[in-house]
Amino acid sequence: MYRAPRGTQDILPPEQPYWRYVEQKAAEICRLYGYERIDLPMFEDAGLFTRGVGEGTDIVEKEMYVFEDRGGNSLALRxxxxxxxxxxxxLEHGLHNRPQPVRLFYLGPAFRYDRPQAGRYRQHHQFGCEAIGDADPALDAExxxxxxxxxxxxxLGRFKIVLNSIGCKKCRPEYLSSLKEHYxxxxxxxxxxxxxxxxxxxxRLLDCRSPQCQPIADAAPKSTDYLCAECTEHYNDVKRYLGSLEIPFEENHRLVRGLDYYTRTVFEVQPEEGGAQSSLGGGGRYDMLIEELGGKPxxxxxxxxxxxRIILGLQKEIVPVPSISSPQLFIANMGHEARDAALxxxxxxxxxxxxxxMATGSRSLKAQxxxxxxxxxxxxxxIGEDEVKTGTxxxxxxxxxxxxxxxxxxxxxLFK
RNA sequence: GUGGGUGUAGCCUAGCGGUUAAGGCGCCAGGUUGUGGCCCUGGAGAUCGAGGGUUCGAAUCCCUCCACUCACCCCA
Structure with missing residues (x-):
């Protein structure tokens, strides 16, 4: 018997209402904020990710599905x-020629080769959005x-926003050396x-959760104390905007995230009761990435x-989701002529x-x-013989x- | 990659050394020559995760493997 590969799952009809619900909410949010949908390939040149996400990250180093196609190209499932x-x-489509920033959102699967557990799959699905072409802190806030x-x-009720700034290429080196000095x-x-x-x-020393490292990490210097003037102003603006939007957030100097492309603002959405998978979502600013990929900065x-993870949360908090509507009419039929009429x-x-x-097969009316x-x-x-005869x-x-x-x-x- | 837990029909579970592996849900059929839900009756559906070993005898004990699951690393 074939089974779905490890870490993948079939989303059967009873689960579908949750998926429709989340997708619909995502699309609605994006409409309100003016983000347009983009659909992207499931696989890309492996180099896009090793370059983009970062050579030394766990994602690239040990979790990426890399394969060679028949033409000898090295590709990776995203x-x-x-x-x-x-x-x-x-870059490919010259979107810098459109009004900046370009606001896009996407919804679809991503693939990582790690050991599955609750809320972690080898094929999982992400909803996300990106705003490219503007460094305004108001965009971070947005x-x-x-x-x-x-x-x-x-x-969902029980979640929080965790915020930090990890500086830019100008101020980070100094911070890193002071961090190493501390360690x-x-x-x-x-x-x-x-x-x-x-x-x-x-x-990444900072997001270690091993007990013996906690005191050292807690006492480590904070990146926010080492920000350059521009990064400091940016970070302060982001916080000020969030304050005026009345978005509760909590600063955590140990939030760094495991992808290489982040600069300045990083944030995470975490469940209030810190479960196993501490992150429902996350993101941040990536001011060097486009350049890193060979584009104009x-x-x-x-x-x-x-x-x-969202659906797990919905089910845990017993959030009601709309059900998917059943068909309006079932047509039962007995006998060949009735079958013709029913069809x-x-x-x-x-x-x-x-x-x-329409009922198929040749089952009793009772069964139908x-x-x-x-x-x-x-x-x-x-519809039976009588109905066929009388056209009823x-x-x-x-x-x-x-x-x-x-x-x-x-x-x-009646059904018009 | 590392550690723990669990594997009995589509799902949930009983059986934990002794003849044909039990029950519930679900499914199908009958109880009404053409009428659902409740009830009653019946039926189909399990190489008891796989392989090996111990034993007169294994779902049950032992070993190996596999799968699932939870957790770690890390992330969504």
């Missing part, structure tokens, strides 16, 4: 649904506001991962959310916009009605159990 691909598309409003509109007396006490981080990616900011009637009704299911009942169809049209149908209301014989024409009239 490990994030949006940012890198959107930037590539921005994007964080969007993320906030998105979660509010979903009806260097402790290189023996620190966990094995942090020993590597100390060498390879000192910034252009700043950008964006965020991405994990749909599976014709079904099609006529559908062409008029009525959702119809049972099926209609189980499918939650509110009304059933019954029996229309049964499944909620009241009332039924009435009528000419086919009247039925069509």
């Amino acid at each position: 490990p994030e649904a949006g940012t890198a691909s959107v930037c590539r598309a921005y 994007v964080i506001d969007m993320a906030w409003q998105f979660f509010v509109s979903l009806g 260097s007396p402790h290189t023996d006490e620190v966990c094995d991962d942090c020993k590597v981080r100390f060498q390879k990616n000192p910034l 252009a700043p950008g900011i964006g965020f991405a959310t994990g749909i599976e 014709k009637l079904s099609t006529t009704l559908r062409r008029n916009g009525t959702a119809v299911i 009605l049972r099926q209609a009942n189980n499918l939650n169809v509110p009304r059933v049209a019954i 149908v029996v229309l049964r209301d499944m909620t009241t159990s009332q039924q009435e014989s009528m000419p086919v024409g009247k039925l069509l009239e």
Whole structure:
């Protein structure tokens, strides 16, 4: 027996209302903020991600699905649904010629080869948006506001915004050296991962959760104390805007995020009760990324959310979601001639916009009605030999159990 | 990649060494020569995750593998 590959899942009809709900809320938020949809390839040149997301990141180093196609190209299933691909598309299609910033959103799968667990899958789905071409801190505020409003509109109650600034290429080197200075007396006490981080990616020392590293990380210098004048002003503006928008946020000097492209503002949406997967979504500014990908410099900011994690949250908080409507009419039929008539009637009704299911197979009327009942169809049209002879149908209301014989024409009239 | 937990029909569960593996939900059919939901009756559906071992005898004990799951790393 074949099974869905590890870390992937089938989204069966009973789960679909959650997905429709989240997608619809995402589209609505984007409409309100003027973000337009973009759909991107599921795979790209592997280099886009190693360059964009960063060579030394876990995502690229150990989680990316890389493969060679028959033409010998090195491709990768996208490990994030949006940012890198959107930037590539921005360059490829000359989107800098459109009014800046360009505001885009996307919704779709991303792929990471890690061990699955609750809220973590090898194929998961992200909704995110990007605003490229403007470094205004008001845009940072707009994007964080969007993320906030998105979660509010979903009806999720227990989450928070965590904020930090990790500076730019001008001020970060000084911060990093002071960070390493702080850690260097402790290189023996620190966990094995942090020993590597100390060498390879000192910034990430800060988001270690290993117990022995906590006191050291907590006492570490804060990036916000080392920001250059421009970054300080930018960060202060972002906070001021968020304040005036009355968006509650909490600063955390240890929030750094594991992707290389972030500059200045980074933020995360986290559940209030810190579950296993601490992040429902996150994002930040990436002012060097476009340039890094070979384009004329252009700043950008964006965020991405994990749909599976959102749905888990909706189910945990028992947020009601609209159900998907059942067909309006079920057509039961007995005998060959009735089948012909039922088939014709079904099609006529559908062409008029009525959702119809016709019974197939050769089951008893009783079985057909049972099926209609189980499918939650509110009304059933019954066609047997008598009805064929007289050109009528029996229309049964499944909620009241009332039924009435009528000419086919009247039925069509009723469903117009 | 590392650690814990769990694997009995589509789903949930009983059985934890002894003859044909039990029940509930769901599905199908009958109880009404053309009428659903409730009730009653019946039926289909399981190589008891796989392989090996112990034993007269294994779903049950042991070993190996696999899968699922939760957690770590890290992220959505």
